Amino acid sequence: MTPWEIHGFELANCNCNTGCPCQFMSLPTKGSCEAAVAFVIEKGRYGDVDLSGTKIAQVYKWPGAVHEGNGTMQTIIDESATPEQRAALEKIATGQDTEEMATFWWVYSAMSPNKLETLYKPIDIDMNFEGRSGSARVSDVFETRFEPLVNPVSGAEHRARIDLPHGFEYRVAEVGKATTKTSGEIEIADNIGSHAHFCELHLNNAGVLDAA
Numbered sequence: 001m002t003p004w005e006i007h008g009f010e011l012a013n014c015n016c017n018t019g020c021p022c023q024f025m026s027l028p029t030k031g032s033c034e035a036a037v038a039f040v041i042e043k044g045r046y047g048d049v050d051l052s053g054t055k056i057a058q059v060y061k062w063p064g065a066v067h068e069g070n071g072t073m074q075t076i077i078d079e080s081a082t083p084e085q086r087a088a089l090e091k092i093a094t095g096q097d098t099e100e101m102a103t104f105w106w107v108y109s110a111m112s113p114n115k116l117e118t119l120y121k122p123i124d125i126d127m128n129f130e131g132r133s134g135s136a137r138v139s140d141v142f143e144t145r146f147e148p149l150v151n152p153v154s155g156a157e158h159r160a161r162i163d164l165p166h167g168f169e170y171r172v173a174e175v176g177k178a179t180t181k182t183s184g185e186i187e188i189a190d191n192i193g194s195h196a197h198f199c200e201l202h203l204n205n206a207g208v209l210d211a212a
């Protein structure tokens with residue numbers, strides 16, 4: 001197993017109500033799970049390959065809950081990555097060189113036997129982490145717009161977090177809402193003002209790291 005470690009940020013949007021029932025061991029809001037996710041790796045390595053400054057995006061679709069399997073997934077790696085970086089990122093993002101059940105990438109890959117061809121395209125990510133807003137776009141695949149939660153009475157921005165001390169994706173995530181439009185092979189139709197989260201990524205072969 002090649003050792004790897006990454007530190008960066010994740011912007012995710014799924015089709016569930018804000019808060020995402022999966023985080024609390026409940027079934028998906030609408031019975032199925034659809035998600036578009038973008039990742040910025042600020043620093044990282046895979047063996048001797050430097051992954052700093054690279055970007056990944058993924059689209060997932062499951063007919064039921066994630067743990068029921070039979071999902072379809074596609075990975076996109078920013079075209080600026082070198083051949084060595086592309087190979088390393090694809091392995092990490094599809095759960096390879098990872099201890100069993102250690103990361104969300106391992107789990108999602110195991111639950112997605114239908115893997116579409118990995119794409120190499122420009123990935124545009126605009127993120128205001130503190131403001132819980134931004135966007136992620138992959139041409140001819142998907143575009144997601146993120147925004148903070150808003151109090152329905154006062155109209156003021158509302159801040160909420162999910163704290164998972166033993167999570168396989170993150171320790172703490174900021175919650176927002178987002179809308180995704182797809183134009184690629186995986187169609188997402190229900191992600192309209194649905195759950196979104198922003199989190200720091202600190203991962204290696206064995207799972208989530210508590211600090212960078």
